[in-house]
Amino acid sequence: MAKRKQEKTGPGKSDYAIEVSGLSKTFGTGEKAVKAVDGVSFTVRKGEVFAFLGPNGAGKSTTIKMLTTLLQPTAGQMRVGGLDAFLQQDEVRKRFGIVFQDPSVDDELTAYENMEFHGTLYGVQRADLSGRIQEMLGFVGLWDRRDDLLKTFSGGMRRRLEIARGLLHHPEILFLDEPTLGLDPQTRNHIWQYIQKMNREEGTTIFLTTHYMEEAEKMADRIAVIDYGKIVAEGTLFELKKKTKSKSLEGAFIALTGHAIRAEGAEPGRVMRMWHGRR
């Protein structure tokens, strides 16, 4: 594969889409302080599909929020698209697109209006916009429902709209935070195929999180596993399996993060209680 070759020659500085070093985020202060992300460092090469895996509350979404300028880090450096993601926020926002883990659509607008709003904010040319919207709504099977308010949509339909919207414009870097959560296998396949095509044909860098291990296995060039705010392993699928002597990514994941079930949701307080309980 072309990517292997790149690895051998060793990437220059400009070959990185994302560079993170010593990134930390602490919520609260004093006794109640919770380190959601604790000194995380990793790099993602341009054109790479990078899977960021971890149990619930491990710090995945917090990391993505910092990389996408939604949250201010407590410490550390991060560069996205070659720019300082904290100091050059307005510029950085032009480099990436994102599909959020939790809902971010407007219930009071129609499917079409949600897409139009997004396209306009992301600077999609007026002449291209309606064609792109039709294409993407058609892609997720929502074109017939384009004039319905989002509040009449089912959970799966909303999810599909979120994805169609995230893919409306083609950014350099695409963050996908558990994009396929709650979708049926047909839709998931369909969407991953599209993303793979974007990655191959346009060289879009993909940064994804998912709980479906087979998705990461199939998609990712490299995988990092985060737990309790720290990266516990990083490498190709092959390297992770070898390191943990596992047959599958699922096996490697469990070997790395243990069998304990985590508090649902990433509410810092709850994570903290779990954490202290364990120590």
Place this chain on the structure above:
Amino acid sequence: MNAVYMLWLRQIKKYARSKSRIVGALGQPLLFMVALGFGFGPIYAQAGGGDYIQFLAPGIIAMSILFTSIFSGIEVIWDRQFGFLKETLVAPVSRYEIMLGRTLGGATAGLLQGIIVFFVALAMGLRPDWDLVPAALLVAALIAVFFTALGTAIASKMDDMQGFQLIMNFVVMPIFFLSGALFPLEGLPSGIREATSINPLSYGVDGLRAALTGVAHFGLATDLTVLLGLTAASVALGAYLFSKIQA
């Protein structure tokens, strides 16, 4: 600029689609006009104040603008709760433009609400000076922008809807009741007098009253100057606090 327009349009669509909100925001001014206007009318006339409806109508118009605008601003909290705020915050548009679009949209909704109540007041006996209606519109627009930006500023510092009732009771209601919307500002006891003179809405009510009925306490020029300054300040504050939001 397209982004500002899009955000403005979204606020307008949301306002136009929330029929219950428009009707609700009409019911309250109507109740005030009927209960206070006709209730206190005779006493007000006996005390030598003249036509109370004429006096009250500008105050009630200002009230409806205040409520609609400040809630449009506070909608930032709803957007945060339902997740849509993130969508705007990661877009490749500066936070100032986003705040500006939202504020202009919310203010337009507030202004529309004020115009609707103006027609209600006409039906109930308001006899405005039509020549100065454009000046009244300007005052109304300033009230609308000021309070939408103020609502945005407050909402930018709030994490959830818990504080909403607090704002209602300790910000919105005092602003309304201590504005001269319901009673003349002349001859007030000290304390109330100071409170009304530092209340931004006092200048809005006075400006509307001056333009629509020719009766003023501070004077239209003073009202406009004060409102312009305050509006610039609240937009600057709102834009600053909005730009600091973390989601």
